[in-house]
Amino acid sequence: HAPDGAIPGRAPPPLALSEARCAAPMASSEEDGTNGGASEAGDEKEPSGRRRRLGLAATAWLTFYNIAMTAGWLVLAIAMVRFYMEKGTHRGLYKSIQKTLKFFQTVALIELTCFSLQGIVPTSVLVTGVQVSSRIFMVWLITHSIKPIQNEESVVLFLVSWTVTEITRYSFYTFSLLDHLPYFVKWARYNFFIILYPVGVAGELLTIYAALPYVKKSGMFSIRLPNKYNVSFDYYYFLLITMASYIPLFPQLYFHMLRQRRKVLHGEVIVEKDD
Numbered sequence: 115h116a117p118d119g120a121i122p123g124r125a126p127p128p129l130a131l132s133e134a135r136c137a138a139p140m141a142s143s144e145e146d147g148t149n150g151g152a153s154e155a156g157d158e159k160e161p162s163g164r165r166r167r168l169g170l171a172a173t174a175w176l177t178f179y180n181i182a183m184t185a186g187w188l189v190l191a192i193a194m195v196r197f198y199m200e201k202g203t204h205r206g207l208y209k210s211i212q213k214t215l216k217f218f219q220t221v222a223l224i225e226l227t228c229f230s231l232q233g234i235v236p237t238s239v240l241v242t243g244v245q246v247s248s249r250i251f252m253v254w255l256i257t258h259s260i261k262p263i264q265n266e267e268s269v270v271l272f273l274v275s276w277t278v279t280e281i282t283r284y285s286f287y288t289f290s291l292l293d294h295l296p297y298f299v300k301w302a303r304y305n306f307f308i309i310l311y312p313v314g315v316a317g318e319l320l321t322i323y324a325a326l327p328y329v330k331k332s333g334m335f336s337i338r339l340p341n342k343y344n345v346s347f348d349y350y351y352f353l354l355i356t357m358a359s360y361i362p363l364f365p366q367l368y369f370h371m372l373r374q375r376r377k378v379l380h381g382e383v384i385v386e387k388d389d
């Protein structure tokens with residue numbers, strides 16, 4: 115365990131959001147030895163490291179954000195279960211929940227642009243960047259834009275994986291910030307992904323694959339030569355490259371989560387390279 119603030123490769127932690135202008139990360143649970151403020155035993159006598167370092171304004175804002183996101187994804191989960199119970203089919207499911215999905219998944223850009231890039235939370239910019247951008251891509255440039263694939267079973271695969279993951283993740287952050295992290299939530303955050311990550315990725319890849327014929331036929335989002343800028347772009351090949359990029363990128367995200375799991379659940383100290 116490193117002493118407070120003495121984290122190799124990281125700037126000193128902020129005291130308050132307003133002071134820091136999102137400029138420095140908060141110390142992690144491993145590093146300050148406070149278990150991230152999680153009071154599983156419920157016997158803490160003073161504010162945890164997490165709250166001390168973040169400051170009231172940042173803690174309040176993050177808590178509000180995480181509660182809102184937990185609620186949003188819960189609403190989505192309930193809507194999906196209700197839809198399936200009433201209709202008995204997945205057909206039409208995407209259409210019925212698309213507004214909520216688009217809203218809450220797009221809002222997650224805040225995590226990249228403010229929390230991560232600005233250093234409010236000590237998360238990896240690279241990991242968060244790949245995670246958020248691939249989701250935004252799936253939501254807007256695939257499922258929203260290519261209507262014929264909206265009823266594919268693969269869409270349900272990633273919808274369910276994302277939803278369970280996000281309810282768990284945001285409630286984990288919320289309870290951590292409130293210093294009352296139930297062990298089950300922590301366990302779920304660092305175990306569910308073992309199954310949900312590959313299932314979600316399979317759903318995403320199958321959905322992109324299903325979109326290929328429509329993209330090829332329609333020539334959507336493609337720029338053909340000749341044109342006055344003398345540039346060409348073929349969305350069909352872009353999708354093929356995107357699918358291929360899962361091969362090097364997904365294992366990195368998966369192994370990152372496995373390392374996090376060892377660190378958080380089993381207390382292993384892992385020195386990670388800076389982004």
Ligand SMILES: CCCCCCCCCCCCC[C@@H](O)CC(=O)SCCNC(=O)CCNC(=O)[C@H](O)C(C)(C)COP(=O)(O)OP(=O)(O)OC[C@H]1O[C@@H](n2cnc3c(N)ncnc32)[C@H](O)[C@@H]1OP(=O)(O)O
Pocket residue numbers: 140141142143144150164176180225229235236237238241242244245247248249251275276279283287290291306307310311312313314315356359360363364367370371374
């Ligand atoms: C333009 C086209 C792009 C195409 C790219 C194609 C390539 C794609 C490759 C693969 C993409 C994967 C796609 C994905 O959509 C699939 C799925 O999601 S399927 C569903 C299952 N998914 C998961 O289980 C995801 C699991 N992964 C993660 O959760 C993430 O990796 C991530 C959240 C990004 C990182 O987690 P990590 O554990 O490393 O760090 P955290 O960010 O959770 O925590 C670090 C510390 O920061 C604190 N923190 C972070 N955020 C908050 C917050 N909102 N509020 C409060 N605190 C926060 C956190 O508590 C930690 O603090 P401490 O260290 O003190 O405990």
